[in-house]
Amino acid sequence: MSGALAAVLATAVFLPVPAASAAAPAPEAPGAVRCAPLWSSSTAYSAGGTVSHHGRNWTAKWWTLNENPGATGAWEDRGACTGGVSDFVISEAQFDEIFPDRDPFYTYQGLIDALSAYPGFANTGTPATRAREAAAFLTHADFESVGLRYVKEINEANYWRKCDYSRPYGCPAGQTAYYGRGPIMFSWNFNYKTAGDALGLDLLRNPWLVEQDPSVAWQAALWYWNTQNGPGAMTSHEAMVGGAGFGETIRSLNGALECDGGNPESVAARVAKYERITGILGVAPGSRLGC
Template identity: 35%
Template sequence: MANTKFSCMILCLLLPFFLGSKADVGSLIPSSLFDKLLKYRNDNRCPGHGFYTYDSFIAAARSFDGFGTTGDDTTQKRELAAFFAQTSHETTGGWASAPDGPYAWGYCFINEQGVESTTDNFCTSADWPCVPGKRYYGRGPIQLTHNYNYGQAGKAINEDLINNPDLVATNPTVSFKTAIWFWMTPQSNKPSSHDVIIGRWTPTAADRSAGRVPGYGVITNIINGGLECGHGQDNRVDDRVGFYKRYCQILGVNPGDNLDCNNQRPFA
């Protein structure tokens, strides 16, 4: 008679091999690749040098189920390329003649540039009462802005960002979490960037009539379409596409179609 217990142990050990292990962002983006993608993030010429660490990114990424781990290998890499591209544009320190080109300078800034010269507190929603003396300007990889985004993001990641918005600029794991939260979460009538890049979003008839079709371009529309989309060529859109193409090339994936939002009307 066979040793049933022994056979079960062998089967349990071999099962992950046959079924495949659950994808992990760390296996797709090892620290050496992270350094290659964000080549100058620790350069002394970047005001945010030393802030955006690999360990903080991995810790934040692993706290969102499905981020960078949904679909096949190409889909996973394309999502990570798109995420890094959009956030690199938001934090870029690149310029036309920069070493290794302008798209090697993502993650240079933590705080919104020029905010020191304004007094705007970006308190735009009564649903999340603002704290006197606190300002909800752009911080972190996605440049989280407005009190309602700080409130919702904080609730999702279990941090009080209404009372302490500066946490997004002082705690790199929290900072990455706010960016990934925004990426994974549908906004009002907009799909999530995650659903778009993994092919889960199906545009409505209204979307198609507005030119909003699946592809990287509609993610730009989600993030900043009101300012950048629907009026022909825009340098900001070109910058987002430039980062995306660079990261896709490094990751060895095709960027796909519909990369810009030049002919897409913004989401209402």
């Protein structure tokens, strides 16, 4: 890995701002069977519990944990469903094409499991809008984690810089614990605290969950995408569904360092990745790509 890429991973900036509400999912067609909440491998289900998995609803026959619907006898198939996050605009085959050399930690199912945390993500507006938002999100994951090859920041000497002891809750996991992890190299104690509160996880005391559980890693990235402005004027979700364009997502994630002439090479690299991924999805990238 080049020194330039290492520097990118070590200096990713995520600033704390007030959270914004996620947009509501698009309505289903009249008479459609709506998908139940997504099945999660880490959740225990009792008899009668209903989930969705790969576009079908399933009901648990008995208490079950980590038994994949459709692969074991623990679930009864309730038929196809539509709407909700089971209609994700990116297939597993497309995910594999986008990230052919990814670390095995980053599973497609982990991403699917995480989508229920923000059901408006890639599920708002026209099919093209939804595809562009998914492409934009995965573009930044591609850039920050170098094609999903890295689960955590590699510059250990930089770890201590991610702890802000001025916060009233401090850094209970230790001053070197809040380094970048996951698809957007999620970092800083205040982000772990706020994201954990939003997701119902104690990430402040156990930040290692983001590098141990694929669903949590994707959830943390989706929390930032859907609720945080960073140095921008809107969340990345708002930028993509409101027509502001891909360039505004760069501003929201790392605009203080890259936009307005800060690092045109990085901006160009992100745009090139975005155009590649929208090409895989068969959707036009839209306008306003730079910042």
